[in-house]
Structure formats: C-alpha cells, structure tokens
Amino acid sequence: MRPFQKYFCAIAISLWAVSPGNAQLLVAPTLHIKAEAGGGRVALTLDACGGRTDTRILSALVENKIPATIFVTGIWLKHNAAAVEIMRAHPELFELENHGGRHVPAVDTPQKIYGIRSAGSPEAVLAEVESGAAALAVTGEPAPKWFRGATAEYSPSAIAMIRKLGFKIAGFSINGDGGSLLGAKATARRIAAANDGDVIIAHINQPTHAAGEGVVQALLALKAKGLTFVRLDDADGVGDEGTTD
Numbered sequence: 734m735r736p737f738q739k740y741f742c743a744i745a746i747s748l749w750a751v752s753p754g755n756a757q758l759l760v761a762p763t764l765h766i767k768a769e770a771g772g773g774r775v776a777l778t779l780d781a782c783g784g785r786t787d788t789r790i791l792s793a794l795v796e797n798k799i800p801a802t803i804f805v806t807g808i809w810l811k812h813n814a815a816a817v818e819i820m821r822a823h824p825e826l827f828e829l830e831n832h833g834g835r836h837v838p839a840v841d842t843p844q845k846i847y848g849i850r851s852a853g854s855p856e857a858v859l860a861e862v863e864s865g866a867a868a869l870a871v872t873g874e875p876a877p878k879w880f881r882g883a884t885a886e887y888s889p890s891a892i893a894m895i896r897k898l899g900f901k902i903a904g905f906s907i908n909g910d911g912g913s914l915l916g917a918k919a920t921a922r923r924i925a926a927a928n929d930g931d932v933i934i935a936h937i938n939q940p941t942h943a944a945g946e947g948v949v950q951a952l953l954a955l956k957a958k959g960l961t962f963v964r965l966d967d968a969d970g971v972g973d974e975g976t977t978d
C-alpha cells in the first residue's frame with residue numbers, strides 16, 4: 734500500500750471507530766500464562782469455529798502427546814462427532830472450552846467484524862455464550878470455564894457480561910495461523926517463535942488449508958526444543974482488558 738493510501742486508511746478507520754452512535758471500539762485481549770520455575774511452558778489453543786476437523790493436527794497431538802485447549806462451537810460439535818470422540822478418549826490431552834453456540838462475535842452493538850455480523854445486543858451475546866456452554870454439556874464434557882468469541886474481538890461491555898457469567902476470556906499472545914489463512918511456512922515460523930508464557934491461537938477446523946501443515950511442523954519443533962505444552966486449566970492465565978481478573 735502506498736504511504737498516502739495507508740494514511741487515508743488510518744484516518745478512515747479512526748473516524749469509523751470514534752463515530753458516536755455507530756460501531757463500538759472493540760478490543761482484542763491478550764493472554765499469557767504465568768512463568769514458573771523451570772520455565773519453557775506454552776499453551777496451545779485451537780479454535781473449531783465450524784466446518785470439519787483437521788485430522789493432520791488432531792493426529793499429531795495424539796501421537797506426540799501434546800495437550801491443547803480446543804475452543805468449540807455448537808455448530809462444530811454437531812458435525813464432528815468422530816473428532817469429539819477422539820478428544821474425549823484423551824482427557825489427559827484435550828480440554829474443551831466454549832467458542833459460542835453459533836460463532837457470532839461477542840459484540841453487543843450491531844456491526845461487522847472481518848465480515849461477520851456481531852451478536853448485536855446484550856441478549857444475543859448472552860445467548861451465544863450460554864448456547865455454547867449448553868452444547869458442550871450435551872457431550873458430557875466438564876462445564877467450560879473459558880470463553881473465546883468468534884473473531885476474538887469484543888466490546889468492553891460484552892467482556893464485563895461474559896465475566897459476570899463466570900467465564901474467563903481467552904485472548905492469546907501469538908496469532909499462529911492468521912485465521913487459518915496463512916501458508917504453511919508463515920504459520921510454522923510464527924508458532925515456532927513461541928517462548929515461555931506464550932498462548933498460541935490456531936485453527937483445527939480447516940483440513941484443506943495449508944496452515945494446518947505449518948501448525949504440525951511448528952508443534953513438533955517446539956517439542957523438540959524442550960518446551961512443555963499446558964492447557965489453560967493447568968496454568969495461571971493472565972489477560973488484559975479485564976478478561977481474567
């Protein structure tokens with residue numbers, strides 16, 4: 734992008750963000766896990782937004798005994814029974830958490846985020862969070878303690894509501910696969926750069942995307958380097974924007 738175009742875009746974005754009565758300013762919270770003696774711990778979080786299951790990733794996790802926190806939606810649960818069965822057969826590896834009922838961004842004013850229509854009202858945010866938890870309850874999994882909204886962006890008022898429901902909100906510190914749209918190499922490079930305390934986000938629902946191949950390569954590289962993988966329930970997660978405190 735040429736500099737003047739960039740400048741123009743920045744102005745357009747900032748005008749859009751502050752227009753009163755229009756779209757709310759959204760936040761994309763970060764999450765880290767607290768350092769511990771010995772160090773070298775990272776948390777792998779994988780979103781299952783909808784669609785299918787990337788068995789390249791699922792098999793690699795099982796074969797290499799890499800624990801992960803999987804954020805599942807009600808939509809994904811409905812169409813991926815075989816994958817859920819594998820995850821439930823390995824409770825020592827997989828923690829299933831709440832990614833919403835219908836994969837609707839947890840933003841309580843009507844707007845679009847990356848082209849996805851927001852929940853649009855406080856009631857709709859509540860319905861998204863509660864239906865996600867209800868869908869998980871049907872699988873027999875323990876009640877979820879973490880929530881991550883579609884697009885991982887929130888209105889501050891939605892964050893407060895979700896916290897009141899008793900959920901912590903899962904941000905991240907490394908965007909591993911750029912919404913599963915990055916190539917294998919770029920994905921592997923981002924994830925392999927993880928250090929002690931990082932929380933990685935990637936996707937486990939896009940079996941046809943090249944990114945999944947990069948996820949597997951990087952996880953094996955991190956493991957070979959001696960890093961330990963922890964699930965969000967096994968670590969002290971510290972988020973900003975009031976997401977965990």
Ligand SMILES: [Zn+2]
Pocket residue numbers: 780781782832836882883884
């Ligand atoms: Zn998602």
